[in-house]
Amino acid sequence: MGSESIRYLIVPGWQGSADDHWQSHWQRSLPNTQRLERLDWLAPNRDAWCAELQRQVAADPRPVILVAHSLGCITVAHWAAQAPAHLLQRVSGALLVAPADVERPGCPLALQGFAPIPDQPLPFPCQVVGSDNDAAASAARALQLARQWQAEAAILSGAGHINVKSGHQRWEQGFSYLYRLQSRIESQARRRA
Template sequence: MNNPENPTVVIVPGLRDHVADHWQTHLAEKLPNTRTVPPLEHDKLSRDARVAALDRVVADIAGPIVIVAHSAGVMITVHWAQRHTRAIRGALLATPPDFESRLPDGYPAPDDLSRNGWLPTPRELLPFPSIVAASTNDPLARLAQVAEMARDWGSRLVHLGAVGHLNPASGYGLWPRAEEFVRELARTYEDAAH
């Protein structure tokens, strides 16, 4: 069983799955106790398959958990939270996409997302503390839309500035603030427990 002060960090990538120079990959390599939701072989656009993959990873962990989700990984996490009751210390939800608006070329269209179970985006209060890290120039979501999602989820909204989609294409590789947010979420839970 894990030390309560050292939760397992569960990395939830977006629809592009594992990307070698992504900040989530660097974080998983740096932190001592991480698990990454593995890529799907089939049904890659299926919300149910993605949520089930996250649930399998979470179910295999005995101790406390902090979730670190990026992009569509945020949507996987909020859909998962609607149907599962496993206690989570907290979640870092970085640059969630606005699946209800048309995404740039190369990303799924709203009809494809709807057909595969992603829409509507859950807006219920999350059952765990969370931080939404938002970009002012994210091509996948307007800041105002991300702020609304954060409010509905009960998340603390952090403005990162102009960081694009916070991915290698936007220059993020390493993102040291992710570690700060993970530590904050672990402390928030510990403070609430005392």
């Protein structure tokens, strides 16, 4: 699935992605993969998370696909809303899994600093994957975010928050969404050539 010309950047959510989380599995499985590091996963700070995402994108000139989960999806949206154009151009696309609705009633206090969620289109191809029983974002809200971001959307049945707790340790099915995103990126690149 990966190639030497593309890299993947894992953007975990609140509390990070433990060793048995699908993002960690993907990091071990996909070539040329790094993840955001050096962050306080328990007390997230929007500015710090966006700065680390920017640092990681800037650190390597190769095209990158962002693979975000939960609060990581919201971090990608915030970063894209204020990032320099030359760094945005390095992002080939983003897979945004189980975006956390930080504007929802009862949202944990630790996440509320990420509200409001940017609602402008993201400047790169995106695939949102949500669930019809995710406590962090309803299916309707995930679809609304996808529309605002101009992303393709998929809603899984009974998948919860698409994390370890909901039984998604390896989440092999998720590779099909990454493959679909990469196919769209390649198709757009051919049309521009």
